[in-house]
Amino acid sequence: MNITASYIRRNLQGRYDPREAGNLSRIICCEILGQQTVDYYLGKDIILSVKEEQELESILSRLHNFEPIQYILGEARFLGRTFRVTPGVLIPRPETEELVEMMLKELSPVSRVLDVGTGSGCIAISLAKELPESQVTAWDVSGEALSIAAANSKALQASVRFEQRDVLTYEPCVADCYDVIVSNPPYVTEAEKQEMEHNVLDWEPSLALFVPDTDPLRFYRRIAVLGLEMLTSGGKLYFEINRAFGKDTVAMLCETGYRAVRLQKDISHNDRFVIAEK
Numbered sequence: 001m002n003i004t005a006s007y008i009r010r011n012l013q014g015r016y017d018p019r020e021a022g023n024l025s026r027i028i029c030c031e032i033l034g035q036q037t038v039d040y041y042l043g044k045d046i047i048l049s050v051k052e053e054q055e056l057e058s059i060l061s062r063l064h065n066f067e068p069i070q071y072i073l074g075e076a077r078f079l080g081r082t083f084r085v086t087p088g089v090l091i092p093r094p095e096t097e098e099l100v101e102m103m104l105k106e107l108s109p110v111s112r113v114l115d116v117g118t119g120s121g122c123i124a125i126s127l128a129k130e131l132p133e134s135q136v137t138a139w140d141v142s143g144e145a146l147s148i149a150a151a152n153s154k155a156l157q158a159s160v161r162f163e164q165r166d167v168l169t170y171e172p173c174v175a176d177c178y179d180v181i182v183s184n185p186p187y188v189t190e191a192e193k194q195e196m197e198h199n200v201l202d203w204e205p206s207l208a209l210f211v212p213d214t215d216p217l218r219f220y221r222r223i224a225v226l227g228l229e230m231l232t233s234g235g236k237l238y239f240e241i242n243r244a245f246g247k248d249t250v251a252m253l254c255e256t257g258y259r260a261v262r263l264q265k266d267i268s269h270n271d272r273f274v275i276a277e278k
């Protein structure tokens with residue numbers, strides 16, 4: 001193992017488990033310090049300039065504070081594309097990639113799609129890129145998230161209309177007509193905070209994460225009600241959900257009048273997606 005990689009691993013010992021420390025060491029050496037991956041795995045040493053040594057110390061101190069590596073890099077990968085991320089937006093998750101992959105298999109190529117709570121824009125932009133004949137609109141209440149999403153859209157040359165909307169208070173108008181509404185809204189209950197890792201709790205935006213214990217389905221219920229007005233007949237809802245509330249979400253959608261409601265598991269066998277038809 002190269003000297004820098006073993007120094008990084010030793011430095012992160014106790015803060016990260018050995019597998020994660022190894023992964024971080026590879027990312028730092030290859031993606032930040034510019035070492036070729038093959039040289040990294042061959043254990044070749046890197047000669048660091050004084051500036052690079054200082055940069056390495058700064059990265060290690062940020063990692064000691066549990067800052068996610070994606071915020072340190074300033075980017076995250078989602079379905080083969082690179083998205084800019086800052087602590088103003090949620091870091092896109094693999095489960096959300098699964099949601100988009102499922103949608104790409106099921107959606108008509110010419111769809112009017114609304115993404116509620118777009119964050120980095122990962123869902124909306126991926127759909128717009130993969131379904132270029134569709135019209136994609138994306139809402140978020142956070143101005144900071146919208147400006148990052150818009151920058152990502154521009155960098156990836158996607159066509160997405162971004163609108164600042166609070167879905168909890170928004171009243172639809174006649175122009176709101178969609179074939180599909182997708183959302184990965186905040187869904188972590190306050191009670192679940194205790195089980196969360198520092199890198200999420202201390203760094204990712206609370207606005208993107210939490211819902212009150214007393215009303216864990218608040219976003220899903222509101223979007224379902226809006227969907228009754230804003231979806232075309234046969235239009236679909238696609239939700240990413242908290243694995244603890246699959247059955248409750250299905251029951252709520254059936255009571256609200258949706259049909260063909262299905263609950264799907266993610267790759268880790270957790271209840272993770274709910275799809276419904278108006």
Ligand SMILES: C[S@@+](CC[C@H](N)C(=O)[O-])C[C@H]1O[C@@H](n2cnc3c(N)ncnc32)[C@H](O)[C@@H]1O
Pocket residue numbers: 089090091092093096116117118119120121122123139140141142145165166167168184185186187207208209
């Ligand atoms: C879990 S994040 C999802 C971000 C992104 N769609 C993803 O999958 O990575 C939820 C998003 O909902 C937004 N949000 C929170 N409250 C909202 C509200 N009342 N109206 C609209 N968006 C809201 C947050 O700002 C955040 O960007």
